[in-house]
Amino acid sequence: RYLEKKVRRWKAAKGEINNHIRPLVGDIRLDEISKAHVREMLADIEPQYPVAANRALQRLRAVFNWAIEQDLVINNPTAGIKKPTKEKPRSRVLSDDELVAVWRACDDLSHPARPYMQFLILTGQRPDDVRSMPWDELDLDMRNWVISADRYKGTRDHLVPLTNDHFKLLEQLPFRERGGYVFSASAGELPYGNLVRPKQALDKASEVTNWTLHDIRRTVRTGLSRLGIRPDIAERVIGHSVGGRLGETYDIYSYRAEKLAALEAWGAHLQKIVEGRKADNVVEFREAGK
Numbered sequence: 001r002y003l004e005k006k007v008r009r010w011k012a013a014k015g016e017i018n019n020h021i022r023p024l025v026g027d028i029r030l031d032e033i034s035k036a037h038v039r040e041m042l043a044d045i046e047p048q049y050p051v052a053a054n055r056a057l058q059r060l061r062a063v064f065n066w067a068i069e070q071d072l073v074i075n076n077p078t079a080g081i082k083k084p085t086k087e088k089p090r091s092r093v094l095s096d097d098e099l100v101a102v103w104r105a106c107d108d109l110s111h112p113a114r115p116y117m118q119f120l121i122l123t124g125q126r127p128d129d130v131r132s133m134p135w136d137e138l139d140l141d142m143r144n145w146v147i148s149a150d151r152y153k154g155t156r157d158h159l160v161p162l163t164n165d166h167f168k169l170l171e172q173l174p175f176r177e178r179g180g181y182v183f184s185a186s187a188g189e190l191p192y193g194n195l196v197r198p199k200q201a202l203d204k205a206s207e208v209t210n211w212t213l214h215d216i217r218r219t220v221r222t223g224l225s226r227l228g229i230r231p232d233i234a235e236r237v238i239g240h241s242v243g244g245r246l247g248e249t250y251d252i253y254s255y256r257a258e259k260l261a262a263l264e265a266w267g268a269h270l271q272k273i274v275e276g277r278k279a280d281n282v283v284e285f286r287e288a289g290k
Helices: 002-006 010-025 035-045 050-069 096-108 113-123 127-131 164-171 196-206 213-226 231-237 244-248 256-275
Strands: 144-147 158-161
Touching: 002 010, 010 035, 010 050, 010 127, 035 050, 096 113, 096 196, 096 256, 113 127, 113 164, 113 196, 113 213, 113 256, 127 213, 158 256, 164 256, 213 231, 213 256, 231 256
Parallel strands: none
Antiparallel strands: 144 158
16 A cells, blocks of 8 residues: 555556565464575575566565565664675677577477566566556557556556567457456466566576567567667657656657557567568567467
8 A cells, every 4th residue: 555655657666575475484474574684585586587587585684674664564674684696787689599599498388478478578668567567558459558547657548569470369368358457477466576487487498588578679679779760750669758857758659650660560470580581571470379
């Protein structure tokens, strides 16, 4: 309740708690969580998600600061514990061969990991924005996905035009009539949260190493430049603001055609490298997983 009232991206904050903190220390009484528990939690997260470990520490620290204000606990067990990872800007971009290997490895994943990973590669959007996508953000008749401002990093709505590939993938997903979340292991009730094991499975099957899900986003942005997409359109495709404050308030539909063309070009490139043949701009991938 506090997050929803006080934190702008409260859904992302809640996700950090549910995905990383709750599974590891959620069964321990709040006043019994020790520094050892915190260090054990970080040691579990850090090998696979080093930056997420830093975020989990920050979030747990905030939780305990709030708990102290509410007289629920006396001490904060995160005090004095340093971030486990020294952060530096990443520049990892997957090569075409690596991207093909990851895409093909997706076929061995179960639902909802397979469509989630493939949709991530097809759109280049933020992993958490895809993971937490509700059906009510999608207009399948108009072929639009509008990420709502209340959960988007840029504090504004963001339009992602849906190509034929996006539409076909979404059309195959179950429980659409029930609403809720698109990528879900609980019939839409909760967003998909188990990303550790699928990522490990992709690493093993694809033999691609030293990459994160967020690197897919950078790979798509770099790929759009290679395909000759105008920089301002490529930036808008992945949701970066263009043109300062004025650019942040532009009509989100005003560049729909250009963004759609860019995403179609990206889909055509994916088909070309995955199937190893020349493709048209409008792509017809085989049904995912078949």
